[in-house]
Amino acid sequence: MTDNQHEINVEDGSPDGAQSGTDSLQATDFSTFLTFRLSRLQANLNAQAADLLRRHGGVPLAHWRVLLILFENMATTQKEIVDVAEFDKGQVSRIVERLIDGGYLVSESYNADRRVRKLFLTEAAHQMINRLIPVMRRRHQHLRSPFSEEDFATLFDFLDRLDSVSTKIEDET
Amino acid sequence: MTDNQHEINVEDGSPDGAQSGTDSLQATDFSTFLTFRLSRLQANLNAQAADLLRRHGGVPLAHWRVLLILFENMATTQKEIVDVAEFDKGQVSRIVERLIDGGYLVSESYNADRRVRKLFLTEAAHQMINRLIPVMRRRHQHLRSPFSEEDFATLFDFLDRLDSVSTKIEDET
């Protein structure tokens, strides 16, 4: 290619904006970049979920995830939420604050360790969650509809493998 | 701080007696939630890439992606970047601005359509990209190391399937 791209004065000449066909890396269709694909997919899935939650009178996606964790009894304190979901503790702190303001959570000081606040869902939260669970379950079924049982298991196996190589790289050069 | 409000004083020992997990989503190991897994994976991969770029004197990840698209001649204008990568046009506008400020891009008005700015990488950008490409290529090989050729193809097939169900859901109800 060597076409040094410092030319000024673009003349056009290529009719209809036809991409000046360079031979650069045709091999690199953008869709072949794994991390790009994952990034785009995740953005779309986030938008899909946030849209569903909004249309059904729910809360923002990150709040929903925190509520679900509490609902499933996977955590009862902020630290446990951070541990189980690997969320940022600062983010969790602010989300919990807003959920309390919104009437979805109450916190109680914990006698055994006064640094800790035990978190409890309110009745309003239970109602909202029970209302949304069928919606989200339908979505989940929609997401897995293109997969057979076996494929779906394979997908999670692949995710496990990707997790194993997604940590910081010690590259030292 | 005036923070104490409802002091209820939990006695330790699971106080709840509530949370009757009726309707729960199931045996909920969090790791079985597809969208959660993807979200976490993507966050880790982002951090991994951003860390590599930082350590090797590069630019932020989103900037890197824009530069790569231009480097690969997959786009020559902002609109083409938006189309090919499905980035937000506002985000691209600001990234391009900063890349120009940083000396990595120059833009030229386009004679045939003065709304359009053709974008060109500077020599500094070429140097930076050529320096980082081996690093990023090693990373990519690292990421695919847990996969055979066939597995990797299957993974992309799965990603295609997920793309097909990741659009907005028309759910009425």
Next chain:
DNA sequence: GTAATTACCTTGACCTGTCAACGACTAACA
């Protein structure tokens, strides 16, 4: 010609995610 519409890009507002510093508290130990 002028007006309406469309296209490319910019800008502002807002939300989320990430990082680091900090305060409050507990624990360990002299």
Next chain:
DNA sequence: TGTTAGTCGTTGACAGGTCAAGGTAATTAC
């Protein structure tokens, strides 16, 4: 006690992503 270290949570600062309105240029319709 007093010191030190570790843990839970809060806060500030800031980059990144998303959404919508606006500005200017080009296109189409009178």
